[in-house]
Structures are given as structure tokens and as C-alpha cells.
Amino acid sequence: MSEPTSMSRLAASATSFGVVALALGLVAQGVPQAVVGALPTQPEVMTASLVSAEAPVRQVVCAGPFLGFVQQETTPRGFGEPTVNLLGSEFEEVPLASEELLDVYAGTEGKVAALPIYAEQAADAGFLAGSSASSIDTPFARGYEASICQTPASESWLVAGSTTTGRNSVVSLANPGSVQAIVDLEIFGTTGVISAPGARGILLQPGERRVFSLSGLAPDESSPVIRIQSSGTPVTASLHVSLTRGLQPDGLDVATTQLPPSTTRIVTGLWLESEEQLGAVLGIEGYSDVGPILRLLSPEADTSATISLVRPVNGDVSIGVELQAGRVFDVSLDELGQGWASVRIDADQPIVAGIRHSSVGENKTDLAWVPSAHVIEGLGSVVLPRNIDAVLQMTSASDDSATVTFARVSDDGQSVLGQGSQTLNPGQFATKGLGTQGGNYLFETTGPVALSVALLEAGSIATLPVVAPPANLPEVSVFAR
Numbered sequence: 001m002s003e004p005t006s007m008s009r010l011a012a013s014a015t016s017f018g019v020v021a022l023a024l025g026l027v028a029q030g031v032p033q034a035v036v037g038a039l040p041t042q043p044e045v046m047t048a049s050l051v052s053a054e055a056p057v058r059q060v061v062c063a064g065p066f067l068g069f070v071q072q073e074t075t076p077r078g079f080g081e082p083t084v085n086l087l088g089s090e091f092e093e094v095p096l097a098s099e100e101l102l103d104v105y106a107g108t109e110g111k112v113a114a115l116p117i118y119a120e121q122a123a124d125a126g127f128l129a130g131s132s133a134s135s136i137d138t139p140f141a142r143g144y145e146a147s148i149c150q151t152p153a154s155e156s157w158l159v160a161g162s163t164t165t166g167r168n169s170v171v172s173l174a175n176p177g178s179v180q181a182i183v184d185l186e187i188f189g190t191t192g193v194i195s196a197p198g199a200r201g202i203l204l205q206p207g208e209r210r211v212f213s214l215s216g217l218a219p220d221e222s223s224p225v226i227r228i229q230s231s232g233t234p235v236t237a238s239l240h241v242s243l244t245r246g247l248q249p250d251g252l253d254v255a256t257t258q259l260p261p262s263t264t265r266i267v268t269g270l271w272l273e274s275e276e277q278l279g280a281v282l283g284i285e286g287y288s289d290v291g292p293i294l295r296l297l298s299p300e301a302d303t304s305a306t307i308s309l310v311r312p313v314n315g316d317v318s319i320g321v322e323l324q325a326g327r328v329f330d331v332s333l334d335e336l337g338q339g340w341a342s343v344r345i346d347a348d349q350p351i352v353a354g355i356r357h358s359s360v361g362e363n364k365t366d367l368a369w370v371p372s373a374h375v376i377e378g379l380g381s382v383v384l385p386r387n388i389d390a391v392l393q394m395t396s397a398s399d400d401s402a403t404v405t406f407a408r409v410s411d412d413g414q415s416v417l418g419q420g421s422q423t424l425n426p427g428q429f430a431t432k433g434l435g436t437q438g439g440n441y442l443f444e445t446t447g448p449v450a451l452s453v454a455l456l457e458a459g460s461i462a463t464l465p466v467v468a469p470p471a472n473l474p475e476v477s478v479f480a481r
Helices: 007-028 033-037 275-282
Strands: 048-052 058-062 066-068 077-079 083-087 092-095 117-121 129-137 142-148 155-159 167-175 181-189 192-194 202-204 208-213 225-231 236-245 248-256 262-272 293-297 303-310 317-323 329-332 339-361 364-371 379-384 389-396 402-409 416-424 429-435 439-445 449-457 460-465 475-479
Touching (some): 058 129, 066 167, 083 379, 142 364, 155 236, 167 202, 167 225, 262 449, 275 339, 339 429, 339 460, 379 449, 379 460, 389 402, 389 416, 402 449
Antiparallel strands (some): 092 117, 167 236, 181 192, 293 339, 303 317, 379 439, 402 439, 449 460
């Protein structure tokens, strides 16, 4: 802490201020600059030094077990213990404090569900990234989920979920910081902003996770979008969504956040299921939501938006839509062929966007929510789970050609195990299979590119966005006397 300012220093500062004010006044009145410069008490010219603040430790928060409801219980339970994979060196894993949630099979012993964790390491120790994944098959929830371990943010958005009959959504908030966080959730729906007093002023203690049923905040809402704002310290948020068709669980996901609104959004890695697979279930009662949808929101103002669907095999499609301020709008993406695709949305006003897509297997379906991609200009990373087919999705956001270089690296990020590259024309969408071995991937781009990795097999689907490392703190000009 700096020493208290003495009375003599205060007096000297006041005198200097008076001389500067006098000089400015004389110049303003037309007195020649040479005369003003001759004032005997003119202060010396100060030179600036650029100083960088010490970078904070890097943190990522892994979501922990999938959260869902058992029968008519009002408190969610944790399902299993996901496999967590981390890329980094010399990081420390710390469990988050939380209200005790029971494991799905707690039984008479009252087994407590596993806690989510966060990892942190020094800012100069290289990349820190991670993911968690689990395959769940119980009488209460079924499906495959994978999510990145997220970096805390002061503002983020969740575009996912539903609270209509048979659709459950659980909001999970985590504060890995060393001070309290006050979190406000602003929830939008098809009719506008939803009044939810319980979503304001949520207190998160340092190192704490809290969970909330979205149905309690926004009941019977088919298309929610959530804005998360925190003061005090940045936080992370995820939305655990699950489906029940009749009495049978059928699909789940842990949806992660996206960046604040902008006039261009890219959602890369849309899976268009074959008409044959979709036709087998679309005629069954309760399966009307298996087809893909695009969810859009312009939170502040009415706007026109152009949706451009890029399909390498079947050709591109473009349509225009009108969005009303604060009202969520879902666009069906049915009957657009089969295979991978990318969606770009250009609007006059800032928007957020996300896609829900599905995979149909034998006697089961699964779903995943794909957030608007982080556009990478430089470096990015993602950590992939094992034993499920991974496909890299690349969409150029550049007016020039851009090259994506990627390398599979060791757990500490120090050794390259394999590498490759892909050059994209302006606006081009391309995919590349990465196999089922999982692993840690680093990326470098020569221009803005939206990247994600889709995980897919029949009846299981998830998407992991490629994200950039936290930006370095800006340099500050300091004037020393």
C-alpha cells in the first residue's frame, strides 16, 4: 500500500495545477506561445513508460456430473462421474464447494454426487484447456454429453434448452475466483423478457457452485435464452438439458456459453441426419423435436437477418428473417439434405445464435446444442475425449484465404504427436476426420476461422468449440515525475 500523501506534497500539486491552468488560460486568450513558455514555473515534459500488469492465473471450470431430475423430485441429482481430460503443465485441480446433490443411485446410503472441479495454472505456463465427457444410460436420463472446461467471463450467453413438458434444464453457475460474485440472469423467451425475480442478485462465494431449475425461473418456455452477468469476479455457466418421451429418457447435453452479441454469428458443425433415419422416428408421437433448429435472439432492437447455410455436397442456401427485439425465434432446418453443414447469420443489430441437432440410433436418439463459434485469429485449443468419432469443423470468416494448422500434442503441450493443415477459401466450410483416439489439439490460423469438433455416432452426439487462450492484459501508459 502506498504511503499517505504529505501536506507539503498536496500543496506542491495544487501549485503546479494552478500554473498549468494559468498557462492554458493565457493561450486561450491569444497570448503568444513564446510568452507562455517563458513562465518560470512551467512543469517539465513528462515521458510515458509502458507497464504491463501482472497476468492473473489461468482458470478453467469443468462442469462435473450431468445434472437431471429423478421422477418428481425438485432438486436435481448428479449422474455418474465424467472423464475429465486436461491440457496444461503444473496446473492444480481444486473441487468446487457446492450444496450436496445426491448421486442418481444414492440408495439408502445417501451417496453424494461428485463435485465439479476447476484447474488453474500460472499465466506463463502455456495453454490450459480441458473437457469432460460421459455416457449415461439410466431409467431417468440417457445420452452422451461432452463439454469444454470453460474460462470464467463477466458476461456470457446460453442459447439452449426448453422447459416444456418432458424437457428439463438445470442451470449451473460456478465461481472459481477468490472474491464473491453477484450474478444476474436475464431470461428471454418467445414472448420477450421473462420476469424471474429469483434470477437476480445470486450470491456465489469464492470457489462455489450453485444450481437452479430453469423451469422454476421460466416455466413452460419452449425457447429460452439466458444472459449471465456477474460483478465482483467472472463466473462460468452451463445448462444441463434432457428429454423424456413418454416415460423413457431419450437424449441429453451439457450446453456451454457463447460470447456477447455481435452482428455476425457462425455456427459450425451442424449435423443433418438422413431422411431415412429421421423418417423412422418423426411419425412417432413425442418426436417432433428431433429435426434441427436454429435459435436466434436480437436482445436490444428489431433487426433483419440473413441466414446462410453452407453445404459442401448439396449447395448453399440463404434465407432472410425478421427478428423482434427481445423475442427468441426458432428456425426449422428440416429437409436440407444429409451431412455436415455450417450456418452464418448476418444481422443489422447484434444477435446471439445456437443450433440444436440430433443423432438417431437404434431405439434411441440424442441431442446437442452448438453455440456460436469463437472465431479464432491466431491460436486456439480443444481437448477431445476417446472412443467416439471426432470430426473437425472449419468455417472461414475471412475475405481472403486462410490456413488452419493443427497439431496433436502431449498432455503438457510440449511435444507434437502429429500435425496437419487445411487452406480455406473465403467463406469456405470444410471438415476433417480426427478419429476416435481423442487427445489434445492446438490450432493456429492465418485469418479469422470458426472452429469446432463434432463427436458423433449413431444415437450419440456432442460438440466441442475450439477456443482461444485468454487475451493478455493491455499495457498501461504511466507518467513518472
